[in-house]
Amino acid sequence: xxxxxxxxxxxxxxxxxxxxxxxxxxxxxxxxxxxxxxxxxxxxxxxxxxxxxxxxxxxxxxxxxxxxxxxxxxxxxxxxxxxxxxxxxxxxxxxxxx
Amino acid sequence: xxxxxxxxxxxxxxxxxxxxxxxxxxxxxxxxxxxxxxxxxxxxxxxxxxxxxxxxxxxxxxxxxxxxxxxxxxxxxxxxxxxxxxxxxxxxxxxxxxxxxxxxxxxxxxxxxxxxxxxxxxxxxxxxxxxxxxxxxxxxxxxxxxxxxxxxxxxxxxxxxxxxxxxxxxxxxxxxxxxxxxxxxxxxxxxxxxxxxxxxxxxxxxxxxxxxxxxxxxxxxxxxxxxxxxxxxxxxxxxxxxxxxxxxxxxxxxxxxxxxxxxxxxxxxxxxxxxxxxxxxxxxxxxxxxxxxxxxxxxxxxxxxxxxxxxxxxxxxxxxxxxxxxxxxxxxxxxxxxxxxxxxxxxxxxxxxxxxxxxxxxxxxxxxxxxxxxxxxxxxxxxxxxxxxxxxxxxxxxxxxxxxxxxxxxxxxxxxxxxxxxxxxxxxxxxxxxxxxxxxxxxxxxxxxxxxxxxxxxxxxx
Numbered sequence: 001x002x003x004x005x006x007x008x009x010x011x012x013x014x015x016x017x018x019x020x021x022x023x024x025x026x027x028x029x030x031x032x033x034x035x036x037x038x039x040x041x042x043x044x045x046x047x048x049x050x051x052x053x054x055x056x057x058x059x060x061x062x063x064x065x066x067x068x069x070x071x072x073x074x075x076x077x078x079x080x081x082x083x084x085x086x087x088x089x090x091x092x093x094x095x096x097x098x
Numbered sequence: 099x100x101x102x103x104x105x106x107x108x109x110x111x112x113x114x115x116x117x118x119x120x121x122x123x124x125x126x127x128x129x130x131x132x133x134x135x136x137x138x139x140x141x142x143x144x145x146x147x148x149x150x151x152x153x154x155x156x157x158x159x160x161x162x163x164x165x166x167x168x169x170x171x172x173x174x175x176x177x178x179x180x181x182x183x184x185x186x187x188x189x190x191x192x193x194x195x196x197x198x199x200x201x202x203x204x205x206x207x208x209x210x211x212x213x214x215x216x217x218x219x220x221x222x223x224x225x226x227x228x229x230x231x232x233x234x235x236x237x238x239x240x241x242x243x244x245x246x247x248x249x250x251x252x253x254x255x256x257x258x259x260x261x262x263x264x265x266x267x268x269x270x271x272x273x274x275x276x277x278x279x280x281x282x283x284x285x286x287x288x289x290x291x292x293x294x295x296x297x298x299x300x301x302x303x304x305x306x307x308x309x310x311x312x313x314x315x316x317x318x319x320x321x322x323x324x325x326x327x328x329x330x331x332x333x334x335x336x337x338x339x340x341x342x343x344x345x346x347x348x349x350x351x352x353x354x355x356x357x358x359x360x361x362x363x364x365x366x367x368x369x370x371x372x373x374x375x376x377x378x379x380x381x382x383x384x385x386x387x388x389x390x391x392x393x394x395x396x397x398x399x400x401x402x403x404x405x406x407x408x409x410x411x412x413x414x415x416x417x418x419x420x421x422x423x424x425x426x427x428x429x430x431x432x433x434x435x436x437x438x439x440x441x442x443x444x445x446x447x448x449x450x451x452x453x454x455x456x457x458x459x460x461x462x463x464x465x466x467x468x469x470x471x472x473x474x475x476x477x478x479x480x481x482x483x484x485x486x487x488x489x490x491x492x493x494x495x496x497x498x499x500x501x502x503x504x505x506x507x508x509x510x511x512x513x514x515x516x517x518x519x520x521x522x523x524x525x526x527x528x529x530x531x532x533x534x535x536x537x538x539x540x541x542x543x544x545x546x547x548x549x550x551x552x553x554x555x556x557x558x559x560x
Contacts, residue, residue, distance in 0.1 A: 021347030033448030077169020
């Protein structure tokens with residue numbers, strides 16, 4: 001209960017996000033399902049932001065944690081860059097016709 | 099803490115939403131992708147601006163910078179090199195990377211959390227994020243292996259049983275810890291959960307068959323989104339929360355859409371099960387008619403309205419470019435060629451559309467199943483390339499068939515059907531196809547790519 005009370009604002013935010021998200025995506029036609037999926041996949045790479053914040057708080061002498069964090073950031077960056085570039089490449093094919 | 103950063107994250111959130119909105123039309127989709135990408139860059143920049151207010155050790159900054167540069171460059175290289183037929187694997191791989199990031203984040207953060215004041219709400223969110231991330235990571239890795247043909251399906255009882263036990267453990271462990279019955283630290287609980295969840299991801303995807311992959315990929319995608327949103331909670335970062343939720347919503351929506359297109363419930367897909375077939379149905383001998391390449395070419399040349407129904411076999415044979423050539427050739431003779439795409443054709447949602455777009459086929463010619471099904475009788479010739487279950491009339495008229503009830507492309511209603519097949523093997527569902535025995539259906543055996551090439555050569559002569 002206390003947890004809900006303390007985070008009420010964010011809980012509202014989450015609920016709105018869920019409904020807006022479904023509303024926006026529900027209209028995507030079948031021909032764009034793959035780009036939608038890979039584009040969304042790239043957006044989930046925003047988790048890298050969390051990894052960056054995390055590393056910044058780790059003491060620099062803690063090598064193991066630092067290395068794990070570095071790999072986390074690498075994975076996140078891979079997800080973001082690969083996701084957006086590959087989506088762009090696919091969509092380019094959809095657009096080059098007459 | 100910093101107005102600039104807050105505004106930046108806000109713009110990033112809006113750009114994700116706008117980007118996804120633009121994705122709903124082929125004309126604006128490219129813009130949408132760029133908008134979302136710019137939002138992402140903005141969010142990362144904001145994170146750095148926020149870090150400037152604290153003193154971050156130089157070593158840490160170097161680690162971050164190197165990791166970002168490496169990730170970006172390798173991601174770009176992989177995206178540029180991939181064959182369109184290998185797209186499902188690559189997307190799984192990227193998704194797995196996102197999941198991997200979530201696991202590592204959870205593991206390291208658990209270490210930090212263990213030190214300070216315990217906040218049960220936060221710890222619970224952290225564990226949830228860790229578990230979802232781990233399942234997405236290892237699940238995607240297995241999905242990658244399957245799509246790339248490196249991992250085989252395993253429906254063994256041990257795998258199915260094991261996955262239930264592991265799922266139980268995942269639920270039980272945090273419960274025991276929070277009740278106080280587990281005499282280990284929060285950190286150890288988190289490590290144990292991470293390992294169990296990673297193994298669970300593996301056994302979760304192992305029994306699921308190839309044709310069910312569109313469901314699994316969308317589901318894993320959605321799980322990564324949820325992991326991201328949970329991590330966003332832990333850091334109180336709204337851009338992460340909203341981004342994660344949008345991805346989660348997109349994934350769930352696609353998952354349900356794919357299940358609906360197969361008329362199977364999500365639970366059944368995940369269990370990797372089909373209804374038991376009655377053996378008698380399989381023993382019936384079908385009268386099949388074979389057709390030669392030149393006869394097919396002749397049929398196509400006389401037809402005025404042709405439909406091509408592609409399936410996963412098209413991707414395997416890499417025959418999409420020949421489809422494009424065939425269409426252009428026939429278009430010159432003023433023959434209309436439509437491509438009819440079943441929602442679950444291929445190994446991921448929209449797989450066939452991407453392949454055909456690569457072959458320069460205008461998306462105007464790509465028809466959805468529901469669009470044309472009432473109109474099938476107007477097609478003079480229907481060419482089926484590498485599809486099987488999605489055109490099997492048993493789904494409509496044989497209640498004993500395991501695929502009964504699945505919406506199909508009503509190819510059998512057209513005037514002539516030519517099925518291109520490698521051999522008489524059965525479709526994914528393991529049932530014989532009633533279509534092959536029908537009067538208006540003939541089979542053209544051989545590799546789809548070779549057959550198409552030969553048809554094109556013949557057509558040029560006619």
